[in-house]
Amino acid sequence: MTLLIIICIALLGIILGIILYIIRIYNQLVELHNQLGNAFSQIDIQLKRRYDLIPNLIDNVKQYMQYEQDTLNQVIKARNEASEALNLVSDSLDLSSVKKLELAENVLSQTIRGLNVKMEAYPELKANENVAQLSQELISTENKISFARQFYNDSVTLFNTFKQSFPQILIANHFKRFQSDAPLLEIEDKEQIKQNIKTDFYS
């Protein structure tokens, strides 16, 4: 009789332990998933800052670069498209919308680079304090974007590895929001970013 009671208690203990373990894994999944959202919102802040800076810069540059209307319009268009793509991603963080943002961001980066090259031809632009400050700020925002993206990608890796390993995968598959892997974000060439970081602040 006592043996039976002991076995029952042991079984109950084991079941309770398993339930607690499952709860813990679920909570960890939620935590990592939320961290992902938070990491993305950090990129979001920096990208929005960049989208605010671009029209400002264009306004300041306009009077000097009257013959470059095409380039300026291109930049504005690319900026608007990227901004829209970002709004889409903010609503739902899935693979297709992230890919769209990546594309729009790549186009924007290219057009800005083109604008920078064109600006070299106007020495009076360099003398303008506003323009110098704005382009400096744009560069530093780009650095921050790359760091924010790095943190986001790290969190994605952490979440995906945790989710895909055993026994977490058994639990993750039961919940819809944990089923798909989180998408990595690769906006620019890695080499390009490295160069950006190294050259910016000594200039």
Add this chain to the structure above:
Amino acid sequence: MDNDWLNIYSTSTTYSKPFKSTWTYLFVEVIAILITVFIALGISFVCVRFFIKKPKHSNFFHHQNIAKSNSRLLHFSFWIICIVFVLAFLNISTLIFYTFFKADVLSPFAFLDFHTFLYLHSFELTLASCLTFLLLIVLVVKYIDFTRKKNDYEFFKKQFRIIEYNNPQINTIIEEMSIASNTQKPLVFFLKDNSINAFVTILKKDNQEQYALVLTRGLILNLNRDEIQAVIAHEFSHIVNQDIQAGLQLAGYAFCLDFFSKLGLSLLRTLSKTRRTSSKKNNGANLILILGITMVLIGYVGSLGARLLQSLFSKQREFLADSSATQYTRNPEALLNALIKIDKFEKNNTQLQSHNKNALSTYSHMCFSSVFKGIFSTHPTIKQRIERLEEILKLR
């Protein structure tokens, strides 16, 4: 001797004296306590020796995980040591009262034993346990005091003559690193000191706890931007991994054990004073002598072990911080160069005394490079750190 082990660990009460004279009992008891303490120390060190792992491949996430699991193990063995010491402490303080009040019941664990409380209704026992509680409370209060004292903003600024620092380049580095590690921006301070170092701490400003990052003059003068960024990333990872709290906690325990030995010393000192005034021999004085000596011994052995474990723990946290710093900057070369520069700087300037060693040694656990050298050093040697970083560099 075999029974004494049981005496320490079991709560079963022997309601008769196991030995003929109280003095023999006391002597055996004290020796048993000392043996337990030594065995606990030995076991934990054997554990630590065999279970501390080294990273096998060059991924920095792997390095981080290894350092994390190692420091978890060390923290656990620290807890075990502390529990053993608290038990030893309880044992001794109950012993005092048994012998003073010449109680017949000789169970060192009567304090935890409800039977004794409920069935004996002994005034002496109640008093003894109350006083033990009081002593424990004193220790806890001391511990909390220790952890809180350094946190005040004004106190911090005044004590170490530290000024707030505002430099646009450093600010951008800090902004970038706080984004890379997803932490809030800390307060930034400047320490007038020629050595190359930096540390973080928690400060209480306007009833809000904030992190503070302190950079030395030597750091800003001698390192370039990438290297300063690497050092700041190292400090940020101390914030992210909550090393400040863990370090303070461990220092608090070590401090309590130290306090314990000091208590024993002051006991001995008062004893020698009373001896001088009255040469009359009495049992009480002898008792206090034994108790004082054991307290000092336990305190010293305990704080020695605690400090050793503390330094091992802190070394693992440094490895963790180094590998996290490479995660934030993705630039292990810069960290490597900073370490090499510090090594060279220290070799060239052995004469150079840092003016502000006080501040650096107080926060030695959170510093970038070690303030003390030797077996209790809080940091692994620069050579060991460079070796690990080179292993991370192999990946690229």
